[in-house]
Amino acid sequence: MSATKKSHVAALTFPFASHPSVLLHLVQRLAAAAPSVTFSFFNTTVSNQKLFSRIKLHGWDNVKAYDIYDGAPEGYIFSGNPLEPINNFINATPGIFKKGIAEVVDETGLKITCLLTDAFLGFSVDIAEELGVPWVPFWTAGPHSLSAHLSTDAILRTLASAGKAQTVDRTLEFLPGLSAIRASDLPIELLNGNYDQPFPKMLYNMILALPLAKAIVQNCFDALDPIVTNDLRSKLDKVLNIGPLAFPSPKSSSEFEDEFGCSAWLNKHAKASVAYISFGTMLTPPPPELVALTEAIQEKQVPYIWSFRDDPKLPPLKEFFERTSDIGKVVPWTPQLEVLAHSSVGVFVTHCGWSSLMESIACGVPMICRPFFGDQKLNRRVIEDVWQIGVGIKGGVFTKDGMLNALDLVLSKETGNRMRANIAELKQSAEKAVEENGSSSEDFKNLVEIVTSQQDVL
Template identity: 45%
Template sequence: MVSGGQQQEEAHVAVLAFPFGTHAAPLHALARGLAAAAPLVWFSFFNSAKSNASLLQGGDAPPNLKFYDVSDGLTAGFAVNPRNPEEEIELFMQVTPGNFRDGIEKAVRSASGASISCVVSDAFLWFAGDLAREMGAGVPWVPLWTGGIRSLSAHIYTDALRTIVGVGEEGGAVMATKADTELGFLPGMSGTRVRDLPEGIVFGNLSSVFARLLHRMGQELPLATAVVLNTFDVLDPAINDDLRAKFKACHLVGPLNLLLPPPQHPELDSDPSGCLRWLDKLPRGAVAYVSFGTVMSPPPGELAELAEGLESCGAPFLWSLKEKLRARLPAGFLERTQARGLVVAWAPQPLVLAHPATGAFMTHCGWNSVMESLAGGVPMVCRPFLGDQRLNARTVASLWRVGVEFEAGKMTRDGVVGALGAVLGSEEGRKMRERACALGEAAREAVQQGGSSAEALQAVVKVICGSGDA
């Protein structure tokens, strides 16, 4: 357990979550860790009811961490419009920051009138800095960036990128003429290209709610008391140094899945589908694990190509696939591959990636998944879809060299066979695993007592307790 030194009994920290995708989980982990380290401080966690329910399934929070539901802006019976996947975010942003103000007022009353002494938030919620200032002079704002730091750097440099690269109508012209332009003019970004950037920076809909939110975030983060990053020192040292120069203070506390692992609940079965028992029967490094996270899924055509590739490659595979998507698999696929394949609705991913039988991870390259794969020393086969996933995939395959990407960015039968063959059965694949294992070992050293990430978390505790400099 870390210690924050002298703590103020009346300290009260507001924690503001972004309730979409996998954003809330890392912030929840950070809040749990801070609350455990500062038991005399009140922590109030504000999130949508739906997201809070997901975080709290079967778990106990520290006694000084309380959860509050805030309005998500949705009406009763709301259904997601598949043609406008950002609609939920748009509706949520329409009721912010008023929903958080309402929640904070309730939390202050519940905490015996203890006013807010610090605001911790998801970095997306740039207005949290304004809320902190409203709470009083000197109230710190501490945002957590949950994604990869290359994408954070891109958001910080959005105006420079738009000036240097330029933008076309809806950004489309940029992709046609400058997609392969390298970003070496930005610190630490050599080897990445314009095409790898998240949408909304120089291509895509630059005026969407999400693009404008991230642009404003990049302008506001340098004003924060301290910025917390879910990474560790050795991954991207040049970008780490640049961000430290941009921010008042910058604390690298990752990987959060190692530093602050989820609580264990002995009464719950952590492996209801029997994935780990199935892996126990297979040779070391032989299995391809396939999962594209809880939000994304491949287009129907690619899903079928992926299935055909898994059937043709000959390697044992574990595939985490939602039940509703199984109808899109080729006829007879499950029956033909049941001797060496296991398809489940959910898998305990960190445990699967830590299992010695897992030799490759086919992933969308969400940052949490990348961190978990490195922690397990497992090379990746990358099929990114949106946001920072392309930058993460480029970093994994071309810069860290612990994985491969698909040609033209899409899965085909032959592409799946070739990618898995390269990772599981080649000399270069063996070297990928060695490099991944080395990064995993560095990650474990960072989170041990005295390690860089553990020390960084102590620094964050001191900020939120008001007992130290940022």
């Protein structure tokens, strides 16, 4: 089939955690804004199966998902190490994407006119150059972590000069807007400097590639942290803040459709009284922490709705869920944005993933933070010490006393009122950003223009 003059955007995913779902959300928004553009969404088979078990592409005639190889060797058996599938995937790139793109171009007759990718995939700049098209990376985390990654070399030099004894508590006051961040908050991949390993090497190659991008997209809004945003814009060609990507609709505050009856259950509870608990798509706290969390909830008698992906029949959780069935609801999945937007939800117990953080801000719900890896510790620091819209669990892991204290701070004490006031201000700023002429709306228009500006590419 011969090529025609039509825009064709290839979207390349990093197929782990929430990365594919966030990129797909952006693709769907772009597809709605540019219905004449074709979007091809490349993701591994397993990740696509998980993603589209919840999200349907019906009605998105200009979006099509394609499976690519995940890099697992023949006969591979997962050992339980979460880095294994990531390393397998990285080792198979960029070849798996080049092969997928070539097959789709041959199938559709439409040459690629723009490459929209997860920012982790820094090698995409080379693919884009080979194709003669713009590369637009999407940074799915927050501006603070992007700033830290871009300053990797400066951070490592500074920490090396400080000596090991001072490294953990060393703050990043030498970076604009990051004075509250400590070395211990940074992702381990940034700190270890071991670029022989696939994942750290991929991230370091990403920071070398980002200055070559046509534009860098963030799920953020300008008013969230202007100092960090302005610093990023001084270092990178075009930073487009288009968030919050997910914003609740008016119906979210009372009624919404969901298969597990979350809406009906929430409607029975008083304003800001319920704890919503979710640790994302990949995480479950270890059993001792789960016990501590449940003991605190039971003692405090806080109504809760828990998105629990593991087996709820395992002891001691089975007994806890049975004992607290009068105040709690456990489900395998929730429509998170709609749950957070419900007026009865007063606190979000979270792992501090960036997408969850932005949804919490969009809905005005303060957070109790138990971060695990990646940018989550850094996000917790910003939530607690910069924006003051939540509290971290003392000691970094769930204990009964730590959780009781956190619940008391957010739901009962004057501190909680200040958190709610602070997050209400951020929510208002987010609402202004996504208004018709708001900063995020204008940046999104710029993104649409970039994506659709290659109509004459052959």
